[in-house]
Amino acid sequence: MTTDTASRPAVPRVLLNKVPEVTIWFWLIKILCTTVGESFADWINMQLGVGLIATAVIFTVVFAAALGWQLSTSRYRPAAYWLTVVVVSVTGTLYTDILTDQLGVPLWLSTSVFTVALVAVFGIWWARERTLSIHSIVSLPRELFYWLAVLVTFALGTAAGDWTLELTGWSPGVSVLLPLALIAIIVTCWRLGANPVLAFWLAYILTRPLGANLGDWLASPKVPDQGLGLGTLVTSLIFLGAILATVVYLTFTKSDVIEGHQHSQRTAKYHQPRREWPLVAVMAAATIAAGILLNWASAQPHANAAAENEGPNPAAKNLHLTPQQATAHFPATDIAQFRTLVQGMNTDDQPALNTAVNNYEKAWDDAQNKLQPLDPKAWDYIDSQNDALFTSVRTTKDPTAEKQAVTALLKTLG
Structure with a gap:
């Protein structure tokens, strides 16, 4: 490779290869x-x-x-x-x-x-x-x-x-x-x-x-x-x-x-x-x-079907469980975590509310595989309240409805 730069345009500085061999x-x-x-x-x-x-x-x-x-x-x-x-x-x-x-x-x-x-x-x-x-x-x-x-x-x-x-x-x-x-x-x-x-x-x-x-x-x-x-x-x-x-x-x-500058001469295996x-x-x-x-x-019927449209779960909208019935079979540490996340929604700052709702939704979804088998009925009941909360925050965006949904969910979580 020549070093005579006067006879041809400058080219980018060539380095040794900056990535590993694909092994x-x-x-x-x-x-x-x-x-x-x-x-x-x-x-x-x-x-x-x-x-x-x-x-x-x-x-x-x-x-x-x-x-x-x-x-x-x-x-x-x-x-x-x-x-x-x-x-x-x-x-x-x-x-x-x-x-x-x-x-x-x-x-x-x-x-x-x-x-x-x-x-x-x-x-x-x-x-x-x-x-x-x-x-x-x-x-x-x-x-x-x-x-x-x-x-x-x-x-x-x-x-x-x-x-x-x-x-x-x-x-x-x-x-x-x-x-x-x-x-x-x-x-x-x-x-x-x-x-x-x-x-x-x-x-x-x-x-x-x-x-x-x-x-x-x-x-x-x-x-x-x-x-x-x-x-x-x-x-x-x-x-x-x-x-x-x-x-x-x-x-x-x-x-x-990859040693040297022989990339252009490489023959694919x-x-x-x-x-x-x-x-x-x-x-x-x-x-x-x-x-x-x-x-x-x-x-095919699957667990995410009900979540494709955010709204009250049809199978749970007519359920009426007390807070004790809704949480009796779930670990206290999980309920405490959910309650803390929902308490963070008591704010008039809409961006902060959106963040709090997203954090709660992810925690709830992550816990589904663990909690739903413990009490499917209670899970559906709380999930229907979650859907109402998500709809009020993301769709209707009515402050009154948002506060009512947060209050109802907090009551259910004790």
Whole structure:
């Protein structure tokens, strides 16, 4: 490579590759990062009472700091790179949660918007650099495009994964199977000669709902077909420990380091150009099949059906339970947590009320698998009061109705 700059235009400074080699370690730690991002954000938001907006602000600042460290390095450093991935996984998830829980944007709409945004990022990236390969992140512009794409993939994966759960009502354990099956199909296509860049980014997007559903399965209460009951904090600590151990291993072994500037001469291990389009057709067919499956599942009776329209639960609207009857079979610690969250709704500040309602709704939804089997009738009764509260705050926005709904729910919770 010549150093004569007088005879040709200046080009961006070329660095050693800033990302790791795509090995089994890459995918393992990527899933670990996704899972801990979901569970750790939930723990900070709910258990510490920080709130969704404040949590998003905190992680945006942390993401900016981590990204600054990553950009300041001249080559791939496992600690800087994977810290940035962990933080961006949380940040992208929080942005989607704000759209859904705070602004009331439907999940189908946010999924569509993030899909268009990702296509736009890839389109501009390709138009400028003529490559989307992870093996070519050797300049600042390419690295910035790369991290922007990663951020959008996490937001898209969150929206698409949550939309899937909303449509189907599947348990966390069952919901893991769909992204896992799609990833298996993509890996098979890659081994048969599919375009490696396309296969990489499709799998990268799908690891987000896979990791998040895995985290939910580990953290969910020990109810049949639901979870292992580890809780969000224990799940976060286990996965953080696994991430740390993996990063230390990679730092010392350098088994995922791409050396030199030979990215342009790399030959994809399994790529066969003649098979590209037939295998694209196979992946497209798998996508269509997944859509048909989701459409079928959404038509089946499931737990989320009553929540699709926020309003009083028809099966519970005529129930009349005393506070003692409504809470007798539920753990006192859970009822106390709900009562504290509802007490936080006694405010005339509408944004604060919206935040308090979102926090309460998430705590209630997270506890469903644990509490509903203990007393389905009482669960439906309280849930119908929740629906009335959510409708008054998000739809009618009548201060009098809001206060009446809060008072009625507090009375039921004792």
